[in-house]
Amino acid sequence: MKSYYILVLAAVAWFAAEQPVAAQEIFVGVAAHEVDTPLSFKTDEEGVDFQAGYRGKRIEALSAIGAPSPYIFASINSAGDTSLVAAGLSWKIGSKFYLRPGIGLAIHDGPSQRFARDGTQTQLGSRVLFEPELAIGVQLSERIDLEASWVHVSHAQIFNGNQNPGLDIIGARLVIKLP
Numbered sequence: 001m002k003s004y005y006i007l008v009l010a011a012v013a014w015f016a017a018e019q020p021v022a023a024q025e026i027f028v029g030v031a032a033h034e035v036d037t038p039l040s041f042k043t044d045e046e047g048v049d050f051q052a053g054y055r056g057k058r059i060e061a062l063s064a065i066g067a068p069s070p071y072i073f074a075s076i077n078s079a080g081d082t083s084l085v086a087a088g089l090s091w092k093i094g095s096k097f098y099l100r101p102g103i104g105l106a107i108h109d110g111p112s113q114r115f116a117r118d119g120t121q122t123q124l125g126s127r128v129l130f131e132p133e134l135a136i137g138v139q140l141s142e143r144i145d146l147e148a149s150w151v152h153v154s155h156a157q158i159f160n161g162n163q164n165p166g167l168d169i170i171g172a173r174l175v176i177k178l179p
Helices: 002-018 060-065
Strands: 025-033 048-055 069-077 084-090 097-108 128-139 144-153 167-177
Touching: 025 069, 025 144, 048 167, 084 128, 084 144, 097 144
Parallel strands: none
Antiparallel strands: 025 048, 025 167, 048 069, 069 084, 084 097, 097 128, 128 144, 144 167
């Protein structure tokens, strides 16, 4: 499954190269994996996540909902625990200092079944998950931004009403605007 992520990153690079130039950006980051928040339960995963992604230009045809930008990114876990690929839409609110909420879908390679010591199931419940995210950013230069990011993946108990631990990933991203 790990070779799948290499293919996705290659697809991200190809997609970025093929798009017309206008407000496109790539980002790389590092994040804490399985951060304990009120939105998730312990899954006993470890490591840090390395992220790489692409955001396209704003989709003016979707101006009724704020002309979001499409994104795709991969988050690879250093300990061999759950890695994921996500794609969705995000909105940049502000310029020098900004907020960037997003919503998408993720595909992950976590185990299909896993149990905690107390017998509770800790797998994520579905191979495809919802992926809301939020970043707070600052423009460092004309082409470079720095973001603090939070990514949550979960199936919101749609696929299994009794089990939904979710997974929170919090980190920093360096954003490079393409010329």
